[in-house]
Amino acid sequence: MNHRIKWLGTVGAISAVGALVLSGCSSTGSDTASTDAGSDLTPITLQLQWVAQAQFAGYYAAVDQGYYADEGLDVTIEEGGPDIVPQDVLAAGDVDYAISWVPKVLGSIEQGANITDVAQIFERSATTQISFTDKNITTAADLAGKTVGSWGFGNEWELFAGMQKAGVALDDISLIQQAFDMNAFLSGDIDAAQAMTYNEYAQVLETENPATGELYQPEDLNVIDWNDEGTAMLQDAIWANADQLASDSDYAANTVKFIKASIKGWIFAANSPEDAAGIVTAAGSSLGQSHQLWMTNEVSKLIFPSTNGVGMIDEAAWANTVDIAKNTKNETGATIISTDPPATAYSNEYVTQALDELKADGVDVMGTDWAPTEVTLNAGGN
Known part of the structure; x- marks a missing residue:
């Protein structure tokens, strides 16, 4: 079956990557x-x-x-x-x-x-899938029926492997082409978003929670760690x-x-x-x-x-x-x-x-x- 990915987020996200927090900028x-x-x-x-x-x-x-x-x-x-x-x-x-x-x-x-x-x-591996606790997503099996974000471009494999291991088919989720930021996640358009522990996860914790007026806290989030799920892949070498x-x-x-x-x-x-x-x-x-x-x-x-x-x-x-x-x-x-x-x-x-x-x-x-x-x-x- 052919699966279509919905595009959501910044238009021209790939060409704009260098301007986003994920990448930072350099003048050197x-x-x-x-x-x-x-x-x-x-x-x-x-x-x-x-x-x-x-x-x-x-x-x-x-x-x-x-x-x-x-x-x-x-x-x-x-x-x-x-x-x-x-x-x-x-x-x-x-x-x-x-x-x-x-x-x-x-x-x-x-x-x-x-x-x-x-x-x-x-x-x-530093790749995770994060969600707000009210979504009740704590394992890959819980992604079924959810809107799931993925950057693609070679970053998606641990997510797909985790879903397949848990018996979650692509037809069981709504797959979103996630921009290289957390805006769609923060606005509620993505239930479970891809995030690196050293970057995008922190971006959420650097953002004000409108319900409290304070920054989001780790206890506001659930994290699927692919190391724990057994589908982690080797990264920087x-x-x-x-x-x-x-x-x-x-x-x-x-x-x-x-x-x-x-x-x-x-x-x-x-x-x-x-x-x-x-x-x-x-x-x-x-x-x-x-x-x-x-x-x-x-x-x-x-x-x-x-x-x-x-x-x-x-x-x-x-x-x-x-x-x-x-x-x-x-x-x-x-x-x-x-x-x-x-x-x-x-x-x-x-x-x-x-x-x-x-x-x-x-x-x-x-x-x-x-x-x-x-x-x-x-x-x-x-």
Whole structure:
């Protein structure tokens, strides 16, 4: 059966993404690099999947704190945007490394992109479906008969997998093409909206509840966490060029160095969230101060505590992501991939070397005792 998606929200939402809170704005372009880099440092370019925001705090912190320079690298961070597919930029040879979600890259790999996940930075998924408590939506099964929002564009798979696991068909819901904001949800046009823990969820908590005159509170919301539902997919990872890894020993060595310094950057961000948020703001993000700090703190929760060391790719989590990518259908009946990805799609070789070096230096790569900070959100995230 053909399923139609209703469009609701901002007209031209995709072209307007850069202006929305989800993305923030930047005036710095691709000029973020170590300021004291000497000519003896190896130039490296990292492609982000979105513009400057604390979702990428560890990389900005690694530049700012000189961790890349300590490894002999002069790193430039290229911001992403709605028209940039980071894995394609990497596969084309235009950058050295890229940050992207695993399911999105699996589709590109099946189309011929020869790239490798060399460090799975986010161990947990940040994608949720949120609703106001009066809707009584606490599990995927409760979505039946509801108006459900989804961004689409590769962000929908955990939602669809969760529904299919719970026996909820697309015919059982009213699927709404959700704009990249929470306006339709806040106005009551969407019962259950897609939200990242580090961004859109906070946007709701930064909004005044007209019934109380105060900001919305967590107890006003129910959250479906795809980690709990068993349909979480691996998200932000460091991707490298597979051909270069196999043929260029210098590139392979630099990959270890890049991962090592990046992990140190993420440890810094987790332990010094206010400083890290400030570093990202200085890099050009226009997100408000409390929102930026919230994002830094929430992103750290996706990394720490680490099960096997930051960046290690868990085989079970990888297999689950591949299984969902092969067997979950979207509203058009399509799946992300049709066959298993090649063995080169991921490798723990380089992150293992990086972790061994860090542990030898006395660095805590597990964050077992790490605890998030308490963040007070202000109206509008300011």
